[in-house]
Amino acid sequence: xxxxxxxxxxxxxxxxxxxxxxxxxxxxxxxxxxxxxxxxxxxxxxxxxxxxxxxxxxxxxxxxxxxxxxxxxxxxxxxxxxxxxxxxxxxxxxxxxxxxxxxxxxxxxxxxxxxxxxxxxxxxxxxxxxxxxxxxxxxxxxxxxxxxxxxxxxxxxxxxxxxxxxxxxxxxxxxxxxxxxxxxxxxxxxxxxxxxxx
Numbered sequence: 001x002x003x004x005x006x007x008x009x010x011x012x013x014x015x016x017x018x019x020x021x022x023x024x025x026x027x028x029x030x031x032x033x034x035x036x037x038x039x040x041x042x043x044x045x046x047x048x049x050x051x052x053x054x055x056x057x058x059x060x061x062x063x064x065x066x067x068x069x070x071x072x073x074x075x076x077x078x079x080x081x082x083x084x085x086x087x088x089x090x091x092x093x094x095x096x097x098x099x100x101x102x103x104x105x106x107x108x109x110x111x112x113x114x115x116x117x118x119x120x121x122x123x124x125x126x127x128x129x130x131x132x133x134x135x136x137x138x139x140x141x142x143x144x145x146x147x148x149x150x151x152x153x154x155x156x157x158x159x160x161x162x163x164x165x166x167x168x169x170x171x172x173x174x175x176x177x178x179x180x181x182x183x184x185x186x187x188x189x190x191x192x193x194x195x196x197x198x
Contacts, residue, residue, distance in 0.1 A: 019111040023103040030098020030106045034146070037095035039086040044050060048081045054177055057184045058096070062131065065138035069130045076126030080173060083120040118160065122170045124173030125156040145183055 018028045054079045062070035094109035132153050135146025155172050 017110060019107065019114050021107075023107050026107045026110060027098045027103025029080055030095050030103075030110075033095040034092070034099050037088075037092045041092055043086050044084055048084055051077060051081050051084075051177060054184075056126075058131070058180065061140055061184070062134050063133040065140045068133045073127045073130035073134070076123040076130065078177045079123035080120065080127065081125065083116065085127060087116050087120065121156055121173070124176070125153060125160065128153045128173070128176050129154060142183070142187075145153075145179070148179065149176065182189065 017026060018130040019026075020071035021029070055074050058077065059070055059074050090109050090113040094106045094113060097103075097105040097109060128149055131141065132146060132188055135143070135149060141149070152172050152175070159172070
């Protein structure tokens with residue numbers, strides 16, 4: 001939930017900011033957004049910490065299948081967390097540049113941040129796709145969750161296409177983490193314990 005809240009705060013497009021606007025418009029638009037950017041950074045920082053903790057149970061479940069799938073999934077999760085933090089830094093820097101009247105720098109950072117949304121999708125796709133394969137082929141996860149993961153992997157695949165709405169569909173990655181976390185908390189841990197006992 002921290003991730004969703006942070007993304008909402010950091011969504012400059014939702015605040016009417018667009019890289020195609022003039023330097024003056026972007027500079028004026030960013031003026032006064034430093035507080036929101038710092039709030040987003042705090043929320044996304046918390047979400048990143050929780051996401052890294054989530055990789056522990058994910059690794060434990062995926063180890064019941066081929067180890068290479070577990071490595072790929074966790075590597076994707078680590079890359080996603082890193083890119084999320086980079087996006088936060090860009091957002092704070094752009095807001096600060098706008099606040100001090102440096103519209104050109106704010107515009108440049110906004111363009112980088114805008115495109116970072118698309119770059120952040122592939123690591124999430126790697127994690128979800130690896131978990132999907134582990135669930136469907138090696139029965140590491142319940143079938144219903146594996147099928148849901150397959151749908152989410154398909155949506156993330158669309159998001160990385162040149163014309164895909166990467167920013168909007170980027171929500172699918174955090175949503176998958178949330179669903180998987182709930183599964184681990186309310187059913188997966190017990191299932192894992194039974195498997196270990198066997």
